[in-house]
Amino acid sequence: MVDPLDKFYKVIEDMKAKGLYNNIRTISSPQGAYLVANGKKVLNLCSNNYLGLAANERLVAAVKKAVDEHGVGTGAVRTLSGTIDLHIKLEEELAVFKKAEAALLVQSGYIANIVAIQTIMDKDDIVISDALNHASIIDAIRVTGIKNKFIYKHADMGELEARLKEAKKLAEGKKEDGSDRLILVVTDGVFSMDGDIAPLPEIVKLAKQYGAVTMVDDAHGEGVLGDHGRGIVDHFHLHGQVDVEVGTLSKAFGVIGGVVAGKKELVEYYRQKARPFLFSTGLTVADTAALREGVKILMESDELVKKVWENAKYLKDGFTKLGFDTGKSETPITPVMLGDENLAKDFSVKLFEQGVYATPIKFPMVPLGKARLRIMPSASHEKADLDVGLKAFEEVGRELGVLK
Ligand SMILES: *Cc1c(COP(=O)(O)O)cnc(C)c1O
Numbered sequence: 001m002v003d004p005l006d007k008f009y010k011v012i013e014d015m016k017a018k019g020l021y022n023n024i025r026t027i028s029s030p031q032g033a034y035l036v037a038n039g040k041k042v043l044n045l046c047s048n049n050y051l052g053l054a055a056n057e058r059l060v061a062a063v064k065k066a067v068d069e070h071g072v073g074t075g076a077v078r079t080l081s082g083t084i085d086l087h088i089k090l091e092e093e094l095a096v097f098k099k100a101e102a103a104l105l106v107q108s109g110y111i112a113n114i115v116a117i118q119t120i121m122d123k124d125d126i127v128i129s130d131a132l133n134h135a136s137i138i139d140a141i142r143v144t145g146i147k148n149k150f151i152y153k154h155a156d157m158g159e160l161e162a163r164l165k166e167a168k169k170l171a172e173g174k175k176e177d178g179s180d181r182l183i184l185v186v187t188d189g190v191f192s193m194d195g196d197i198a199p200l201p202e203i204v205k206l207a208k209q210y211g212a213v214t215m216v217d218d219a220h221g222e223g224v225l226g227d228h229g230r231g232i233v234d235h236f237h238l239h240g241q242v243d244v245e246v247g248t249l250s251k252a253f254g255v256i257g258g259v260v261a262g263k264k265e266l267v268e269y270y271r272q273k274a275r276p277f278l279f280s281t282g283l284t285v286a287d288t289a290a291l292r293e294g295v296k297i298l299m300e301s302d303e304l305v306k307k308v309w310e311n312a313k314y315l316k317d318g319f320t321k322l323g324f325d326t327g328k329s330e331t332p333i334t335p336v337m338l339g340d341e342n343l344a345k346d347f348s349v350k351l352f353e354q355g356v357y358a359t360p361i362k363f364p365m366v367p368l369g370k371a372r373l374r375i376m377p378s379a380s381h382e383k384a385d386l387d388v389g390l391k392a393f394e395e396v397g398r399e400l401g402v403l404k
Helices: 006-017 057-070 085-098 109-118 135-144 157-170 200-209 264-273 275-279 285-300 303-322 341-353 383-399
Strands: 034-037 040-044 102-106 126-130 148-152 183-188 213-217 244-248 258-262 334-339 371-375
Touching: 040 383, 057 285, 085 102, 085 258, 085 285, 102 109, 102 264, 102 275, 109 135, 109 213, 109 244, 109 258, 109 275, 126 135, 126 157, 135 183, 148 157, 157 183, 157 200, 183 200, 200 213, 258 264, 264 275, 285 303, 303 334, 303 383, 334 341, 341 371, 341 383
Parallel strands: 126 148, 126 183, 183 213, 213 244
Antiparallel strands: 034 040, 102 258, 244 258, 334 371
């Protein structure tokens, strides 16, 4: 008998041939400047653990204490018996940290985008989205079933205004239920593949002009941009002006979870209505306790934030001196552009042989022909570690003909 799933198995062979297969390595050490990946100690240049909090001893101690006091699980979804005091405290602390009125804690950044969009929009509303927005925003728009989708060319404010004009015209007609159509402009704060920053002040200004609501996904901005890493809204001094702020707690915060922040009334609406909040259990005791300690560390000191920026500058200067193209990044995200998917794969394999771990970023994360190695410095690296990385890049770059 023919296996009806057979067609999927064949895809794997095709992915391998095109350099698109994900070679998933297993990590058996804590996250740090070095990792043990597939049993081998390698320099870690590809974690989103910007501040080194993923294995920070204060977070580890906070988890042990909380688990002793509260156990491990929360027993039910948040709206039944699964909201623990630690969730509420963390929500309050995140709101203070981000200088927002209120915050809702959810299971991940991906879920936070679904919560943020699905809860306030339906198929007849209108969304205007940057062409390079993260997959979780695209999926949130899909899950919501929004029919009126406008995409503007990446960070192009002329195009955004043109789309806003079209949207406003469309919004003149009422929805089937007689209510007005919401227009939502949504953007990544920091674009995760290139490291550039969204022109948020212009986006907010244009959206206001056309009566649209704004939403920013600050996944790569939190812990990195703004005073003490408060994120993109703080970076641009736009407190209270972006309607919906989404964030992840798995990158700079080093653990897992997502957050949706904004006006008190809006967060209350999400808390009552968001489907992933109502129908899926919230963060565990350990996650929540660790995150509280992480927020505390960031409130106390900006030392880690400064260090990741210093390391980023050192690396970017190093790559540029060697002759690599690091694109247009304005943040610690450091793409080393290679173009061809197989070249990116081979480069990564050779680096790994030399003890340097840098994963290729390729289609569908970036367009075909725009493959790269995305280098992520962290506050855990010392200059000597970065030198090890640069040296390996130089050698492999010459071997593969990327450098002359
Ligand atoms: C990583 C990322 C997410 C997903 O966050 P998770 O917490 O890993 O689910 C969402 N949006 C952007 C822009 C991201 O970079």
